[in-house]
Amino acid sequence: AQSVTQLGSHVSVSEGALVLLRCNYSSSVPPYLFWYVQYPNQGLQLLLKYTSAATLVKGINGFEAEFKKSETSFHLTKPSAHMSDAAEYFCAVSDGSGGFKTIFGAGTRLFVKA
């Protein structure tokens, strides 16, 4: 069965510092992987999606993620954090099983300090 694990429920960085949010997945077949962002009192928005075309995926707002099959990881990074990046980030997996479900991780809250 597919699943994702996000390491760290909270991450705090200073403005301008590197952002690294960790995600590991489990899937019996090559998966599609996603990162979504949720700002306060809003729904989730897609940041980026891995579809096997390239292992390094670039998304919106300067975020990118690298798919590493050997480590079953899909970590999200951004070189320089901005105050507006403060939000909840969700890693998700879809491998076609169970009626094409998208399964979400527990989320990581990103805090950005001035």
Next chain:
Amino acid sequence: DTAVSQTPKYLVTQMGNDKSIKCEQNLGHDTMYWYKQDSKKFLKIMFSYNNKELIINETVPNRFSPKSPDKAHLNLHINSLELGDSAVYFCASSQLLGQGEKLFFGSGTQLSVL
């Protein structure tokens, strides 16, 4: 124009009552979903519909009954509300039913059962 809109945004009610949440998408998508987000931000799929046909029903109590009158609408009716039903409910849609589809989320309905 809001792509996925759900009403109401807030719903406060007493235990035992029956309530409905409505969702509409104007994206022309084939597939719609209901997700439940608990107080720890964990997001879990409840139902999905494709062209008005129920695809996913995730061990949700039968007090929850989704209804899809047409492709653009997916409503959620909840009977005999319980304290544990308190959560944020998100409607979402995707263009197609398939692996790797991007989900478009509404802004959520915060349900509080007293």
